[in-house]
Structures are given as C-alpha cells and as structure tokens.
Amino acid sequence: MNLIRQFSDDCWDILQQISDPEIPVLSVVDLGMIRGVELDQDNNIVVRLTPTYSGCPATDVLKDEIVHVFTAKGFTPIQVVVDLSEAWTTDWMSQNGKDKLKQYGIAPPKGEAHSCGTHVALTDGIECPHCHSIHSKLLSEFSSTACKALYQCQDCLEPFDYFKCI
Numbered sequence: 001m002n003l004i005r006q007f008s009d010d011c012w013d014i015l016q017q018i019s020d021p022e023i024p025v026l027s028v029v030d031l032g033m034i035r036g037v038e039l040d041q042d043n044n045i046v047v048r049l050t051p052t053y054s055g056c057p058a059t060d061v062l063k064d065e066i067v068h069v070f071t072a073k074g075f076t077p078i079q080v081v082v083d084l085s086e087a088w089t090t091d092w093m094s095q096n097g098k099d100k101l102k103q104y105g106i107a108p109p110k111g112e113a114h115s116c117g118t119h120v121a122l123t124d125g126i127e128c129p130h131c132h133s134i135h136s137k138l139l140s141e142f143s144s145t146a147c148k149a150l151y152q153c154q155d156c157l158e159p160f161d162y163f164k165c166i
C-alpha cells in the first residue's frame with residue numbers, strides 16, 4: 001500500500017512541474033486539470049486530464065508533454081486520457097494557483113462558477129492585481145485568449161487580464 005501511495009505522490013510531483021502552455025506560471029495541478037492518476041490492470045499509468053477549454057489546441061501539446069516528462073523519469077508506460085465527462089470549471093483551480101495568477105499580474109476568477117451562472121458575469125470592480133484597487137473597468141470581454149477579459153484599473157491605470165469564472 002505504501003508503495004502505491006509513494007508512487008501516486010511521485011506522479012503528482014511530476015505533474016506539478018508541468019505548466020499550462022497559456023499560463024506558464026500555473027501547473028496542470030494548480031489549474032485542477034488532472035482528474036486522477038491510476039494504474040490499470042496492465043500496470044499502465046493512466047493520467048486523466050480535463051482540458052480547461054474543450055477544443056483548446058493546447059490539449060495535444062499538454063498530452064505530449066506529460067508523456068514526455070513521465071517517460072524521461074522512467075515512469076512508463078504512460079497514457080493520458082482526456083476526460084470530458086465533466087466540463088472544467090475555475091472552481092477546480094487551487095488556492096495556490098489563484099495566488100500564483102495574481103502574482104503573475106492576472107486577476108484570478110472571483111467567486112464560484114455556480115454563482116456566476118452559465119454565462120460569464122463580467123462586472124466592474126475586479127481587484128487590480130497590481131495595486132489591489134477594486135476601481136476597475138471592463139475594457140473588453142476578450143483579451144489575449146477567450147478565457148480572459150481585459151480590465152483597466154482606474155487608480156493605477158494599468159490594464160490587466162481577468163481570468164473569467166466559468
């Protein structure tokens with residue numbers, strides 16, 4: 001049993017080193033994209049991954065990266081299964097992940113997805129990650145990627161990305 005627990009911890013440690021191609025400061029674990037790590041009956045390592053946005057081109061890149069890193073560390077055979085049984089939500093993002101986002105200059109998702117409804121609630125007053133003022137204004141519903149909105153702080157005047165709550 002201990003061996004299996006150690007093995008599982010090792011797998012999660014490796015995954016913690018794999019970052020999201022779009023937000024390199026966040027690992028796939030911070031984002032809550034890893035739904036499970038298991039051994040199947042043939043002793044294949046099976047990593048279940050739910051992409052943050054379905055159809056995201058980053059998914060294939062990530063799958064390859066996970067296989068590559070596990071293989072390089074001798075954790076083989078490894079298989080990455082894309083699990084779409086539940087849609088990824090920002091609720092799965094860890095607190096650690098939200099803190100890292102803020103340090104990176106992106107406002108983390110505010111509140112929980114179920115309270116935001118199915119449509120993204122975009123309001124003024126998202127906390128500025130630079131000066132922590134809540135006097136911010138929505139400039140654009142879409143920023144560098146569809147999952148972010150562009151805000152401008154009315155105090156320090158810095159524009160910033162807000163990671164939308166979904």
Ligand SMILES: [Zn+2]
Nearest residue numbers: 128131153156
């Ligand atoms: Zn500011």
